Amino acid sequence: MAYKLNDFEVLELIGSGSFGSCYKVRCKHTHELLVWKVIDYGCMPEEKKQLLVTEVTLLRDLRHPHIVRYFDRIVCKETKQLYILIEYCPGGDLATVIKSCIKSNTYVEERFVWRVFHQLISALQTCHSWISSTIILHRDIKPANVFLDDGGNVKLGDFGLACRLDADQPGCIETMVGTPFYMSPEVMKGEMYNSKSDVWSLGCLIYELCSLKPPFHAQNIKELASKVTKGRFERIPVHYSDSLQRVLNHLLLVNQEQRPSVFDFICDSVILSHLPSES
Numbered sequence: 001m002a003y004k005l006n007d008f009e010v011l012e013l014i015g016s017g018s019f020g021s022c023y024k025v026r027c028k029h030t031h032e033l034l035v036w037k038v039i040d041y042g043c044m045p046e047e048k049k050q051l052l053v054t055e056v057t058l059l060r061d062l063r064h065p066h067i068v069r070y071f072d073r074i075v076c077k078e079t080k081q082l083y084i085l086i087e088y089c090p091g092g093d094l095a096t097v098i099k100s101c102i103k104s105n106t107y108v109e110e111r112f113v114w115r116v117f118h119q120l121i122s123a124l125q126t127c128h129s130w131i132s133s134t135i136i137l138h139r140d141i142k143p144a145n146v147f148l149d150d151g152g153n154v155k156l157g158d159f160g161l162a163c164r165l166d167a168d169q170p171g172c173i174e175t176m177v178g179t180p181f182y183m184s185p186e187v188m189k190g191e192m193y194n195s196k197s198d199v200w201s202l203g204c205l206i207y208e209l210c211s212l213k214p215p216f217h218a219q220n221i222k223e224l225a226s227k228v229t230k231g232r233f234e235r236i237p238v239h240y241s242d243s244l245q246r247v248l249n250h251l252l253l254v255n256q257e258q259r260p261s262v263f264d265f266i267c268d269s270v271i272l273s274h275l276p277s278e279s
């Protein structure tokens with residue numbers, strides 16, 4: 001079904017993703033809640049318009065229970081705005097969960113951390129799988145881009161900086177993108193962003209979910225680059241298990257050749273032993 005703008009009632013602004021603002025909207029016919037991300041493309045340089053087209057086409061092709069679902073897009077040529085219709089996640093994002101834990105001086109339960117880990121690994125296995133001769137790198141994995149449904153399950157979202165790696169194009173156009181705290185050693189050194197860089201960012205996210213702060217923190221990019229390339233970080237709080245710490249030690253290996261791919265976790269006995277009972 002091709003949607004029109006006046007099929008929706010705008011309820012509230014709920015945040016800003018890459019490129020634009022996100023609104024909670026309700027379909028007037030079905031009363032279904034959705035999100036539309038509004039993007040002003042009028043003053044956008046051509047290469048950014050290309051990234052935007054990339055996000056929309058990537059999302060359309062990605063179907064997975066732990067990736068936010070893309071429904072449709074509406075172009076308004078009069079206002080030069082693009083409306084991307086995406087799945088509404090009533091639980092908000094992990095950045096809000098972390099802020100809430102800091103405020104209440106509490107930690108996330110280990111059981112939830114393992115659930116987030118399994119569900120994001122599963123989502124990234126789909127992204128990093130060769131689908132019609134291309135793989136999809138998210139390139140901005142961070143707590144604010146991971147959303148929760150009403151059952152406490154997570155969904156990877158905001159593919160605004162994502163890019164395809166095509167069989168005949170071995171690397172992404174840029175290398176330095178994304179949130180600096182989660183930037184991998186290879187990207188810090190100006191090397192090509194690749195699927196192992198997504199794994200590093202996932203490690204930073206899981207670490208921050210446990211410690212309520214990123215593994216590498218600095219006042220400036222030079223100091224951050226020094227810490228990231230050395231790869232030394234504190235243990236997560238002692239109440240978290242050694243097996244969770246060991247997984248993080250692997251996700252945050254400086255040498256990307258030694259760092260596991262998302263597929264290396266498929267048959268890992270320790271990981272499987274922490275699978276949520278419902279899976």
Ligand SMILES: CNC(=O)c1c(C)[nH]c(/C=C2\C(=O)Nc3ccc(Cl)cc32)c1C
Binds near residue numbers: 014068157
């Ligand atoms: C405090 N946060 C919220 O209330 C919140 C809720 C309930 N949902 C969201 C955000 C999204 C949401 O619910 N679905 C989304 C799909 C793509 C993107 Cl980029 C963002 C969202 C947010 C930020």
